[in-house]
Amino acid sequence: MAVLGCENPGEMKLQINGEFRDFTSPLSLACLVDQLGMKQDRVAVELNRSIVAREQWAETPLGEGDRLEIVQFVGGGCPLNPVCQELL
Numbered sequence: 001m002a003v004l005g006c007e008n009p010g011e012m013k014l015q016i017n018g019e020f021r022d023f024t025s026p027l028s029l030a031c032l033v034d035q036l037g038m039k040q041d042r043v044a045v046e047l048n049r050s051i052v053a054r055e056q057w058a059e060t061p062l063g064e065g066d067r068l069e070i071v072q073f074v075g076g077g078c079p080l081n082p083v084c085q086e087l088l
Contacts, residue, residue: 012064023062030057033070042073 010025014032023032029052033040045052046069052060062068 012062014062015065015067017069025062025064027062028058029060029062032062032068033057036070038070038072044071044073045069 011022012025012027013020013022015021016036023035027035029045029047030040033043033045040054040057045057047060047062048067
């Protein structure tokens with residue numbers, strides 16, 4: 001499967017989590033996630049109010065004015081052991 005749009009001849013403005021940012025285009029959703037330094041298996045992406053399946057990111061082109069919400073999953077918590085349970 002070819003990754004769409006990792007070559008960068010133009011410019012465009014994207015809104016990510018409410019903040020406008022400049023990027024070069026063409027750009028696929030997969031390339032954007034990589035450029036942002038995020039691990040693809042730990043994020044969910046909504047593009048213009050629609051959730052995009054991870055399998056479609058490489059073929060999903062981004063364009064001027066697109067609005068994205070990107071959520072990163074964070075692990076953590078307390079393991080189930082007696083020492084940790086005392087802290088609760």
